[in-house]
Amino acid sequence: MRRAYFFIVLLAFVAPALVASSSYASDRLWTGSPAAEARTEALLNAIRAAGDHGLKPEWYRIAELEKAAAPDADKNEAERLLTDALVAYAGDVSTGRVRANAVDRDIDIPQRRLDRAEFLKDAANASDFAAWLAALPPKGDYPVLQKTLATLREKRTTATFTRLPDGEALKPGMVDARVPLLRKRLAELEMTVPPPGAVTELYDEPLVELVKQYQEAKGLTVDGVIGAKTIRSLNTSLDDRIDQVIANLERRRWLPADLGSRYVLVNAADYSMVFVDGGQPVFRSLVIVGTPRNPTPEIVSTMRGFQINPYWTVPQSIAGEEYLPLLRRDPHALEAAGFRIFESWSDDTSEINPDIVDWSLVNPRAFPFRIRQDPGPGNALGYIFFPFSNRYGIYMHDTATRSLFSEGSRNFSHGCIRLQNPLDFVEKVYGGRGGFDKERVRAAIEGGQQLSFTFPEPVRLYVTYRTVTAGPDGTVTFRDDIYGRDRRVVQAMGQPRS
Numbered sequence: 001m002r003r004a005y006f007f008i009v010l011l012a013f014v015a016p017a018l019v020a021s022s023s024y025a026s027d028r029l030w031t032g033s034p035a036a037e038a039r040t041e042a043l044l045n046a047i048r049a050a051g052d053h054g055l056k057p058e059w060y061r062i063a064e065l066e067k068a069a070a071p072d073a074d075k076n077e078a079e080r081l082l083t084d085a086l087v088a089y090a091g092d093v094s095t096g097r098v099r100a101n102a103v104d105r106d107i108d109i110p111q112r113r114l115d116r117a118e119f120l121k122d123a124a125n126a127s128d129f130a131a132w133l134a135a136l137p138p139k140g141d142y143p144v145l146q147k148t149l150a151t152l153r154e155k156r157t158t159a160t161f162t163r164l165p166d167g168e169a170l171k172p173g174m175v176d177a178r179v180p181l182l183r184k185r186l187a188e189l190e191m192t193v194p195p196p197g198a199v200t201e202l203y204d205e206p207l208v209e210l211v212k213q214y215q216e217a218k219g220l221t222v223d224g225v226i227g228a229k230t231i232r233s234l235n236t237s238l239d240d241r242i243d244q245v246i247a248n249l250e251r252r253r254w255l256p257a258d259l260g261s262r263y264v265l266v267n268a269a270d271y272s273m274v275f276v277d278g279g280q281p282v283f284r285s286l287v288i289v290g291t292p293r294n295p296t297p298e299i300v301s302t303m304r305g306f307q308i309n310p311y312w313t314v315p316q317s318i319a320g321e322e323y324l325p326l327l328r329r330d331p332h333a334l335e336a337a338g339f340r341i342f343e344s345w346s347d348d349t350s351e352i353n354p355d356i357v358d359w360s361l362v363n364p365r366a367f368p369f370r371i372r373q374d375p376g377p378g379n380a381l382g383y384i385f386f387p388f389s390n391r392y393g394i395y396m397h398d399t400a401t402r403s404l405f406s407e408g409s410r411n412f413s414h415g416c417i418r419l420q421n422p423l424d425f426v427e428k429v430y431g432g433r434g435g436f437d438k439e440r441v442r443a444a445i446e447g448g449q450q451l452s453f454t455f456p457e458p459v460r461l462y463v464t465y466r467t468v469t470a471g472p473d474g475t476v477t478f479r480d481d482i483y484g485r486d487r488r489v490v491q492a493m494g495q496p497r498s
Contacts, residue, residue, distance in 0.1 A: 042130035054246030141470035170226035221408035247486035263460040288418035309375035310385040320364035338374040
């Protein structure tokens with residue numbers, strides 16, 4: 001009896017230790033079994049190839065990992081190092097290396113984060129760990145951008161780069177010493193350059209046509225004139241283009257892996273908008289976006305409806321910077337364009353006579369009045385206005401200056417997104433539902449009615465800044481980094497983790 005009691009007591013002490021030891025062994029991801037060792041090799045291979053994603057193996061301490069994976073290395077240390085490396089690499093390759101909102105004040109994206117415990121559980125349960133790792137990055141045009149990155153890096157080993165000097169705008173028919181350099185630069189960009197005529201420094205018509213092709217491909221104004229923007233674009237080096245691809249791989253990782261089946265995607269970098277419904281593009285439009293001084297931000301939001309014949313309340317900064325100088329010269333300067341001035345920001349009965357204000361004493365940085373423009377053909381918002389939540393106070397809207405859609409570089413706004421054919425877009429959003437009738441809405445607009453409409457269902461909105469994109473056929477398009485954000489993204493990626 002005493003002997004039996006002794007074994008019961010002994011088991012009470014030993015059993016928990018045995019269970020803990022067994023559990024600890026089963027929790028080992030990287031050591032102690034052929035399956036664990038296979039996971040280790042798959043992770044090391046993925047990190048060695050991190051450059052394919054614009055990342056760097058040394059960011060994950062690849063040299064230390066390879067030492068930790070050696071047969072005679074400390075197993076506990078190996079488990080710790082490899083687990084940390086997996087979480088860091090997988091997070092970077094699936095949701096982005098940097099926190100988007102910390103890169104630039106004009107980026108506000110609700111970025112995903114990995115749940116470490118759930119993630120490690122998924123890693124341990126993956127039947128094919130290498131395939132599971134390979135499936136972490138986004139889909140869409142991401143793999144095409146990866147191939148583009150590899151191609152550009154290969155070209156860099158043999159490529160030459162001819163810089164085009166600054167100077168006065170080079171116009172068709174001019175004779176200029178830069179013309180031979182221009183031919184050489186276009187050839188370096190793999191364009192078929194026509195041979196020069198008798199005067200080698202003549203900017204002749206065949207060369208002008210080739211420059212127009214280049215301008216169209218880069219989203220520049222297609223006029224054949226080589227001004228500051230075209231020179232800056234031509235002087236973008238191969239290293240710059242590589243950095244652009246790296247930045248755009250990172251930018252894609254910031255967004256959800258699946259954008260959904262119904263959404264609007266605005267690309268401020270190429271002045272475009274697409275509405276996707278049922279997973280298919282059903283509407284495309286040109287857009288006008290913000291200037292480099294007032295860039296259109298990168299945001300994620302939701303559109304729920306639209307308004308017709310809206311008022312435009314002038315933002316305080318615009319009122320102080322742009323309209324105050326006009327009021328100082330003539331207190332009634334804004335009246336012809338339908339503007340009214342109010343003392344209160346909430347009370348429409350507080351309209352004031354601009355003659356009673358000494359505008360020379362008004363601080364442009366603390367403009368105290370509300371300026372509002374009445375609906376009409378000259379209204380800055382046009383006839384249709386799409387509000388959506390964001391901290392920048394920007395919106396999508398119609399415009400009174402439709403001639404600007406014919407420009408190549410359409411960065412003219414204060415940050416808002418001007419849509420070329422807003423009623424056609426609305427018609428696609430309704431898709432025959434909700435009793436929407438485009439002609440009735442048009443008649444209401446012409447009749448001056450101020451009405452609000454709600455979409456049959458909310459539409460997710462992504463405003464991004466993709467300077468490198470790939471079409472359905474795999475064709476890659478580069479746009480110039482007019483906001484300078486790509487450089488900041490790449491710099492942030494190289495910083496140590498905080």
